[in-house]
Amino acid sequence: MDGNGRWARAHGKERTAGHLEGAKAVACVVEECCRLAIPYLTLYCLSLENWKRPRQEIDFLMLLLQKYLHEQRPRIMEQNIRLAVIGRREGLPAEVQAAIAENVAATSENRGLTLCLAINYGSRAEILDAARALAEAVREGRLAPAQIDEAAFASQLYTAGMPDPDLLIRTAGEMRLSNFLLWQISYAELWVTPRYWPEFDAPLFHEALRDYARRERRFGGLGKETDDSA
Ligand code: IPE
Ligand code: MG
Numbered sequence: 001m002d003g004n005g006r007w008a009r010a011h012g013k014e015r016t017a018g019h020l021e022g023a024k025a026v027a028c029v030v031e032e033c034c035r036l037a038i039p040y041l042t043l044y045c046l047s048l049e050n051w052k053r054p055r056q057e058i059d060f061l062m063l064l065l066q067k068y069l070h071e072q073r074p075r076i077m078e079q080n081i082r083l084a085v086i087g088r089r090e091g092l093p094a095e096v097q098a099a100i101a102e103n104v105a106a107t108s109e110n111r112g113l114t115l116c117l118a119i120n121y122g123s124r125a126e127i128l129d130a131a132r133a134l135a136e137a138v139r140e141g142r143l144a145p146a147q148i149d150e151a152a153f154a155s156q157l158y159t160a161g162m163p164d165p166d167l168l169i170r171t172a173g174e175m176r177l178s179n180f181l182l183w184q185i186s187y188a189e190l191w192v193t194p195r196y197w198p199e200f201d202a203p204l205f206h207e208a209l210r211d212y213a214r215r216e217r218r219f220g221g222l223g224k225e226t227d228d229s230a
Contacts, residue, residue: 003172003196021198034079040114048122069099080112086158087121123182130156167212171197
């Protein structure tokens with residue numbers, strides 16, 4: 001979700017106003033996923049690298065997150081959303097950790113959209129955590145090195161049990177992955193829009209989904225036109 005700051009600047013507002021407007025776009029996309037019965041939506045809310053920002057902005061983002069979890073809770077229950085959070089919990093303010101734990105627990109029986117929030121998330125850190133956990137398991141004799149296959153590795157990631165993303169949407173025209181789900185997006189389709197995140201709305205989301213639906217995913221195999229067995 002990129003471009004909140006640029007959206008604010010373009011409208012002569014403070015960066016915080018951009019984040020507030022971005023939160024509205026979140027509500028809109030979540031509604032749309034529920035309506036379209038999309039089973040998983042992961043939102044990159046805060047990266048480990050975002051701590052380089054001014055304290056004030058981080059504090060604002062933390063408050064916004066808490067406010068979102070609190071205010072949206074009734075709607076989240078109504079929509080049958082199951083909340084998941086990926087990222088390092090340590091380092092987050094105690095109130096944010098509590099709000100996350102409360103919402104994850106309250107929605108754990110819900111069976112609609114899994115709304116996964118990447119908070120304090122960094123993909124390399126996630127991969128390192130997984131490697132360390134596997135190394136521990138080997139050291140303790142619970143796992144043989146030869147048993148470390150893709151499934152074993154994926155089972156140690158924060159996203160264990162979730163399918164890999166099919167589509168990655170990036171706003172504000174940036175052409176990079178910014179340490180997001182590097183293992184999981186190996187075969188994801190990428191879709192980039194120049195529009196800032198606060199401008200992301202249902203019609204733009206539909207455009208991304210329509211583009212995605214037109215793509216042919218080969219996963220390293222041959223395309224329909226060249227593969228006789230298909
Ligand atoms: C994304 O918008 C929001 C978060 C990282 C929380 P930015 O704050 O990165 O907006 P730009 O990149 O300055 O426009
Ligand atoms: Mg940015």
